[in-house]
Amino acid sequence: MGVEVGASFAATVDGELVVDLWGGYADAARTRPWTRDTIVNxxxxxxxxxxxxxxxxxxxxxxxxxxxxxxxxxxxxxxxxxxxxxxxxxxxxxxxxxxxxxxxxxxxxxxxxxxxxxxxxxxxxx
Incomplete structure (x- = not known):
């Protein structure tokens, strides 16, 4: 298993959001759930x-x-x-x-x- 424990993905078509997914954790210790608004580099x-x-x-x-x-x-x-x-x-x-x-x-x-x-x-x- 890799080091990534969470991720998100969004896609738009003609300016309309058609996919908005997120899941996993925002930290390696897996104590903070990844949310729609999680900020990452x-x-x-x-x-x-x-x-x-x-x-x-x-x-x-x-x-x-x-x-x-x-x-x-x-x-x-x-x-x-x-x-x-x-x-x-x-x-x-x-x-x-x-x-x-x-x-x-x-x-x-x-x-x-x-x-x-x-x-x-x-x-x-x-």
Missing amino acids: VFSTTKAMTALCAHMLVDRGLLDLDAPVARYWPEFAQNGKRALPVHYLLSHRAGLAAIRQPLPTEAFYDWDRMVGALAAETPWWE
Whole structure:
């Protein structure tokens, strides 16, 4: 058995919720039931959707994978990232493995704070 003891899944079709499932536990000790509103990190589950959306933008002529990220997000040019191409972000070669400074949990729900922290980050490698 894996380490996951709970999960949820939701799907919408044309803006209408058609599947909304959850079950298991929210903690490894199995003392807190997983509820509809249990909040968890999704980590890498967004990679496929990000790649799909990026390539749809490429297909529409709205994104150039070889262009610097700073063309689309000028604040990103800080700290040695001015020429970093979009495809480096999509292929995890940008040297941006994490945010160095510790952040409180609530920071992850603050769009402006996270965008600022990501833009200010210095690559860990080149």
